[in-house]
Amino acid sequence: MKMKRREFIKGAVGSLALASASGAGIANARTVQALPPGAVGILYDSTLCVGCNACMAACKKANDKNPEPVNNPGTWDNPQDLSASTLNVIKKASVGTGEVKDSPSDGYAFIKRQCLHCIDPSCVTACPVSALTKDEETGIVEYNKNACIGCRYCQVACPYNIPKFEWDDMYPEIVKCQLCSHLIEKGGISACCSVCPTGASLFGPVESLIEESRRRLQMKPGKAYEYPVGSIDSGETHSFAAPHYIRHVYGLEELGGTQVMYMSAMPYKEFGLPAFPKESFVSMASGIQYAIYKGMVYPLVVLAGLVVMVKKNKKSEEAEGHDQQQGGDHE
């Protein structure tokens, strides 16, 4: 599924079919987004997660969402997956007999699913009314229900299937994690990270989180290290024996990168996280769109041309029509 530039240009030019003179401008149609200066995010380390679900409860409280006792009415909250009332979910993946934590064979591991706050977010590009925006400072992808028309293109576009829709509501909203931007505004951190007892969900500036992930990849498996808890600069730590990490931080490069990143000892595909190329689908789709329409200049030029043609043809046709009428009965 790799897009080559040549292919891209072909598609754009082909689909144009209108103004074939545009070939030159296509190459720089759209610049790929860069990490915002004050980008914050989460580093989720699957090996540190004990599956206590504290983050899920905190998330519901911080975002005013109802518990979902759907699968087992005797319990309080047990969502199967993200939903209109669950913005954050801890899921378990197991392989083989699933007995040993974090073992790629016959093991199990946890994963935290939520919005990854993409650096080049498909949902933001997709939204026709800018109801989804990426904060220029923090890079948080936020939702504005006052603009949203409920078209659900964001759901189609998000490669991680994150945005959810309130299907059973008379006037539904799109629901997804906004990294607790309302708490961050007041100097706080994402609710899930502030309650995580082990530092599995670690809040911080993306740059520092990337550095931390590098440090972890260099750890000697089995040796105990200090892991920061809550926020990366909190000063609190938790001592833990380094696992056998997969040598890949998920989200570092996937589709242009994300601000929420994963580390794990279990291959990411076991969690249902697809292997993605570095280039986002966004750059392709909106690149084509942009190349064709170039701020509506081409369409206007074409329209002018069409008006002239129609005018000419309609005139000649009417003249013909008159001739026919003069000639007596027209058929």
Place this chain on the structure above:
Amino acid sequence: MTSNKEVIMSDAKPLGGRIITPTFVICLIIVGIAGFYAVKRLIFGIGSISNMNDGFPWGIWIAYDVVVGTAFACGGYVMALLVYILNRGEFHPLVRPALLASMFGYTLAGVSVFLDIGRYLNVYNLYLPWQMNYHSVMFEVAMCIGTYIFVLWLEFTPAFVEKYKLTKFGERLNKVIFILIAMGVLLPTMHQSSLGTMMLMAGFKLSPLWHTQALPLLFLLTAVFMGFAIVVFEASISSRVYKLGDETPMLSKIARIMVWVIGFYLIIRFQNVFMRGEMALAFSGTFLGNMFLLENLMLLTGLIILAYPNNRTSPRLLFIAAVCILIGGSLFRFNTYIIGFDPGTGWKYFPSIGEQMITYGLIAFEIAAYTLFVKIFPVFSSHEHTASNS
């Protein structure tokens, strides 16, 4: 008789006749049932009547009513293209009926969208410059379709002018009709191809049999040949039902154009799949592979029928070919939006009764309104009106 001054006058005539026919009544009943579901949707939410879900956020309201429905409504577009841009005046009698069908097709697609989007009261945000997202394909499609519905009604206005003898208004309209017609060609070219661009964003969720950079071009081409096919389809039916006389010579010329467009389309379609190395998937015998083959087989059948000049003089074969082409084109669009789409989280989708009823209701409304309009407004130019029409 038309006066020489009013140049926008056509020689079209209202058909007259009984309005309350059995077909008309059946259509109204279906519209009524759909109305019930529409009200239910507005009160209890989309989930109360539909099977759409977070994995399949778009169901048949988008895939059929909008994506396939507007292709069916491309008759007005292609006829305008043919008559006013390519200067093929001989097809003029087909323009107005095609325009009428397009007008209802697009209008009802608009109604369907209104029911489909969750936060319909926020639609005005599309028109607030600071909310507009020029990078969004959805934005472009929404604006184009919205404007085009308006343009279609204005393009059809000469029929109202003739009916109610609004001479003054007619003259004024005549001064700007060029612009309207030009927009009527430009706007569908834009949004029909963008309907293809739209699904590029689905990325890996869309099967590689349909996910290609060529989607915009493929969607534009399907719009064009489906537009021609629907003209043949509708003309075949209405010339039979309303006894309009033989239109076959005109239709066979259109059929000839279709052969070229579909031929071109199929070459691109297969070359594209082949170049991306997905041919094996097409012939893998899987459901998706078979859907791909079926879609193209229908088009190929239509193409082969029409490729023989002799077949093009047979009203029956013309009709059959048009139906094959319409099915093939619809399948391509349906496959791109629903069948080839898999978000990969175990989600499934099949339209619920309520969802289907709304779609049937819209189709029924279209038929009822069409039959009503051709009886009271000048739409059809009868070829034998000097001899037969009362």
